Each structure stands twice: as C-alpha cells, then as structure tokens.
Amino acid sequence: MIPYSTQSIGEDDISALSEVLRSNYLTQGKEVEAFEEEIASYIGVKHAITFNSATSALHGAYNVANLSNDDEILTTPISFVATSNMAIECGAKPIFCDVKLDGNIDEKFIERAITKKTKAIVPVDFSGRSVEMDKILEVAKKHNLLVINDASHAFGSEYKGSKVGSHADMTIFSFHAIKPFTTGEGGCVVTNDDNYAKQLRLIRSHGMTKKQHWNSDMDSMGYNYRMTDFAAALGRSQLKKIDTFIEKRNEIARYYDERFKNHKLFTINTLPEHIKSTRHLYPIMLNPELHCPKEDIFVALQEKGIGVQVHYKPIYKNSFYEKLYGRQSLFVSEDFYRSELSIPCHQKMSLEDAEFVANTVLEVIESYGYRGCSF
Ligand SMILES: *Cc1c(COP(=O)(O)O)cnc(C)c1O
Numbered sequence: 001m002i003p004y005s006t007q008s009i010g011e012d013d014i015s016a017l018s019e020v021l022r023s024n025y026l027t028q029g030k031e032v033e034a035f036e037e038e039i040a041s042y043i044g045v046k047h048a049i050t051f052n053s054a055t056s057a058l059h060g061a062y063n064v065a066n067l068s069n070d071d072e073i074l075t076t077p078i079s080f081v082a083t084s085n086m087a088i089e090c091g092a093k094p095i096f097c098d099v100k101l102d103g104n105i106d107e108k109f110i111e112r113a114i115t116k117k118t119k120a121i122v123p124v125d126f127s128g129r130s131v132e133m134d135k136i137l138e139v140a141k142k143h144n145l146l147v148i149n150d151a152s153h154a155f156g157s158e159y160k161g162s163k164v165g166s167h168a169d170m171t172i173f174s175f176h177a178i179k180p181f182t183t184g185e186g187g188c189v190v191t192n193d194d195n196y197a198k199q200l201r202l203i204r205s206h207g208m209t210k211k212q213h214w215n216s217d218m219d220s221m222g223y224n225y226r227m228t229d230f231a232a233a234l235g236r237s238q239l240k241k242i243d244t245f246i247e248k249r250n251e252i253a254r255y256y257d258e259r260f261k262n263h264k265l266f267t268i269n270t271l272p273e274h275i276k277s278t279r280h281l282y283p284i285m286l287n288p289e290l291h292c293p294k295e296d297i298f299v300a301l302q303e304k305g306i307g308v309q310v311h312y313k314p315i316y317k318n319s320f321y322e323k324l325y326g327r328q329s330l331f332v333s334e335d336f337y338r339s340e341l342s343i344p345c346h347q348k349m350s351l352e353d354a355e356f357v358a359n360t361v362l363e364v365i366e367s368y369g370y371r372g373c374s375f
Pocket of ligand 1: 053054055056077081082083126150152153174175176185186187
C-alpha cells in the first residue's frame with residue numbers, strides 16, 4: 001500500500017537520535033534549545049517554542065491569547081479536530097466559517113461572523129497551501145483580533161515570498177509522523193512577540209520559574225508539554241532535509257497536475273504564483289456525479305494499493321460538536337467533504353510510484369464515471 005503520507009527516516013536521523021539516548025540528558029535540554037533556534041531561523045521569526053505535540057502547542061497558544069469563557073474564535077471546519085478542541089478546552093466557542101474549494105477558510109465570510117465576543121481568527125493552511133493571509137490580517141487589524149495560524153500542514157510553505165509562520169501573531173506547526181517532517185510526536189509555536197514567547201515557555205513547564213537554589217516559584221497554571229531532547233535531535237536532523245522533502249513532494253504534485261489537468265470527472269487545485277506549498281496533501285475533488293459512488297471508489301483504490309484518505313469530515317459533524325452546539329451545515333464545507341480525496345504524495349515516492357498512482361486513480365475513477373447518483 002502506498003500511504004497518502006508517511007515519514008522518511010534515514011540512518012543520519014537514527015544516529016542523531018541514538019547519540020542523545022547514549023548521553024546523560026534525555027528531556028528538554030541542549031538539543032531542544034538548538035532545535036528552537038534552527039526553527040526560528042528557518043522560518044524567519046524571533047522565537048520558536050517546542051511542545052510535545054501541535055495539540056499541546058495549540059492549547060498553549062490559546063492560553064497565552066487569554067481565551068476564556070464567552071470568547072469566540074473564528075475558524076474552519078475543514079481541519080483536524082484539535083484546532084477547535086483546544087479552544088473549547090479553554091472555555092471558548094469555535095465559530096465555523098465556510099471554506100473555499102481549495103479547502104481554506106473563505107476570507108469574505110470572516111468579517112460578517114465577528115461579534116463582540118470574537119477574540120481570534122484561527123485559519124488552517126489546508127494541505128500546505130497558505131491561506132490568503134494579507135486579507136485575514138487586514139480584517140484582524142481592523143477589529144483588533146489576534147491571528148493564530150494552525151500551520152500543521154505547512155512547515156516550509158511560503159506566502160508572497162516569506163515563510164508561513166512569519167505573518168500571524170502565533171503560528172503552530174506539527175511534527176507528527178506524517179507531517180512535513182517529524183519528531184515522532186511534537187509541535188511548536190513560532191512568534192515575534194517576546195511576551196508570548198515567555199508565557200509559552202512557562203505554560204509548557206508547569207508555570208514554574210527557578211529563583212535561587214531550591215526555591216522555584218509557580219506563578220501561573222502550567223502543564224508538562226515539553227519535548228524530549230532525543231525528539232529534538234531527530235527534529236534537527238530532519239530539518240536539514242526539509243527543503244529536499246518539499247521539493248520531492250512538489251515534483252510528484254507537478255506530475256499529477258500534468259496528468260490530471262482538465263479532467264471531466266474531477267478537478268485539482270493548482271497553486272497561484274504567490275504560494276509555495278509543502279504539498280502535505282494532494283487533494284482531488286470529485287465532480288458531483290461521483291459523490292454517490294465515492295465510497296466504492298475509495299475501497300477500490302485501497303484494494304489496488306493506493307492509500308487514499310478523506311480530509312476532513314467537517315469538525316461540526318462530530319457527535320461531540322453536535323451535542324454541544326447542535327447541527328450545523330456550511331454549504332461549501334459539505335460539498336468539499338463529499339468531493340475530497342487525498343491521494344498519495346510524499347517524499348519516499350518515486351516518479352514511477354506517482355505514475356502508478358495516477359494510472360490507477362484514472363482507471364478507477366473513469367470506471368465509475370457512468371454511474372452517477374440515482375435516487
Ligand atoms: C495534525 C494536526 C494537528 C494536531 O497535531 P498533533 O501534533 O498530532 O497534535 C492539528 N491541526 C492540524 C490542522 C493537523 O493537521
């Protein structure tokens with residue numbers, strides 16, 4: 001099975017990690033510090049604060065943004081549940097704005113969803129394709145809102161010539177195994193704000209500071225969200241290869257773009273000039289006549305060794321959300337969910353693999369082209 005995404009671990013990564021395991025220091029230490037400096041310098045920001053997952057990084061960022069009871073965030077339903085879960089964990093309510101056909105939040109719906117309770121806009125760079133950040137920042141500035149960007153798919157992506165992560169107040173990245181590069185589990189927040197950075201460091205480690213000798217003080221609520229030193233060593237080794245990983249995925253994506261352009265039964269999202277994507281996912285969008293047989297198409301592709309997946313079921317359709325907020329339905333998000341299929345695109349694939357995937361996808365989809373929906 002060729003998975004839709006997977007990690008790529010080399011001997012260099014294994015030796016970097018084992019070196020730390022042989023040392024005296026396992027948890028947050030020199031490797032974490034060095035990793036954070038390297039992330040900050042790669043993205044072009046002042047601070048990077050690592051966490052043991054993007055979920056805990058989101059929780060940290062929302063806490064630092066002072067999200068609490070009665071606050072609202074404006075976010076997208078086309079994401080992994082953690083984006084909005086952690087806001088709920090802080091007592092806030094996620095308000096879902098509809099998306100565009102590229103899977104990113106539709107900036108024209110943001111402003112009209114703002115209320116007196118709105119505190120932050122939380123966009124997600126779906127598949128690694130940056131959101132239209134200038135427009136989002138403009139609305140945020142006008143209404144005095146924070147922008148917290150969940151860029152879990154987008155480490156290394158660029159928007160108008162600068163790295164995703166250098167625009168929002170705080171940006172979250174994930175280093176989970178299948179994300180652009182990995183530390184096993186892991187994540188970080190990047191920011192240019194000294195105060196946010198200081199608070200994020202506190203919150204990931206029990207809210208404690210050392211005073212002198214045995215005297216430490218816990219001044220604010222904190223958790224144990226620290227990254228281990230061996231995870232950071234793996235991250236540093238992986239970070240050296242991020243540009244090659246991204247180039248490899250882009251090579252595969254360009255091949256698919258060429259094979260799939262102007263197809264009668266599905267569409268693809270080509271990238272505009274001002275956006276460079278990690279191509280964390282390669283989504284194809286099935287035309288309406290293929291929505292009914294989508295399950296069959298999915299199973300047929302899996303049976304032929306193509307590890308397709310669907311990203312994402314709109315968050316509000318999860319039963320936890322329905323119980324809390326009742327049923328919701330956003331027009332494009334629903335359509336997106338019915339249409340989307342992520343096909344394999346990762347740095348361990350060869351162009352021959354991509355050719356096999358493209359041939360199989362075309363063969364399977366075209367074999368269902370006649371069926372349509374019968375009611
Ligand atoms: C993967 C992912 C997360 C969660 O990341 P973890 O590191 O697994 O906690 C959050 N948001 C998005 C958009 C993701 O894709």
